[in-house]
């Protein structure tokens with residue numbers, strides 16, 4: 001009898017401890033690991049401890065970041081993990097303002113080889129100003145640290161996040177599969193160098209939706225090796241617009257295929273929708289690209305393909321090997337800040353094929369008519385197109 005009682009108690013305790021452990025892992029508050037919400041004490045270790053517990057949990061877990069301001073140094077959250085992990089963030093995550101302390105890795109917050117990770121809410125303050133000053137002064141600065149990166153990951157969701165003043169790219173998606181980014185706000189000054197909003201490369205199945213991006217470089221850039229991208233309801237500007245490329249910087253490059261940009265507004269951006277490639281040989285391509293239902297407000301180059309892309313310091317003068325084909329522009333309206341509202345400057349050795357212009361109405365802000373300009377560009381024109389199509 002006594003023996004049986006002990007046995008039952010033991011069973012009870014065992015069950016209790018299992019329940020206790022799993023419920024512990026199910027919701028993890030970083031504060032309980034010693035994260036400090038004063039924005040000055042380093043909370044990197046507590047965040048990593050919370051991650052490590054969540055990552056080892058058999059059950060789905062939530063890492064909760066309460067209100068307040070949490071200082072994180074360079075941090076990598078590595079997978080694979082045993083189950084789904086959600087970050088629920090009410091507070092602000094701040095980077096060190098001394099950029100030297102992020103080292104030379106090129107990352108601030110990196111998620112590596114994760115599967116089913118979601119981030120809900122939160123403000124990420126990259127404290128980029130000091131780094132931009134270093135860049136502008138032409139000093140030798142450490143590698144530009146992008147704010148939030150997902151690499152070699154699958155089934156990622158970023159929802160309701162705010163990213164401020166990144167030192168370089170705000171959100172980078174690299175070698176990923178099935179990524180949804182929605183309801184995000186991205187903000188950096190229009191003169192901050194290379195602060196792309198969302199940069200995607202080597203990824204497939206990426207949706208970027210209902211977001212506001214005001215920054216110093218491309219609002220969104222889609223780079224080599226990327227397929228099946230859906231972008232809708234973006235408010236872009238200031239910034240350099242939504243770009244495919246720069247493509248063709250490496251001679252051996254993976255292409256870009258099946259990208260849609262729709263229902264978006266560009267305000268005072270350098271470009272609206274742009275495809276750009278370097279003027280040198282390579283085997284890349286961009287095809288099956290759809291731009292539709294877009295509004296341009298005071299945009300310098302609303303529609304542009306630039307296959308002679310270069311910078312002040314790097315300007316090759318060969319023909320671009322990137323093959324651009326099946327690109328449609330439909331229902332694009334608004335104002336151009338330059339007289340050339342449509343510019344197709346394609347490669348002499350690889351002309352653009354299958355460009356389609358349909359229902360375009362772009363007028364020049366400063367009164368006189370807009371025009372379109374074509375070089376090595378072929379395709380068709382449908383419906384009313386203003387400026388007159390050069391295809």
Ligand SMILES: *[C@@H]1O[C@H](CO)[C@@H](O)[C@H](O)[C@H]1NC(C)=O
Pocket residue numbers: 228229230258260
């Ligand atoms: C193109 O990408 C979309 C997602 O944006 C996807 O639904 C569609 O199936 C893809 N089309 C092809 C032909 O793969």
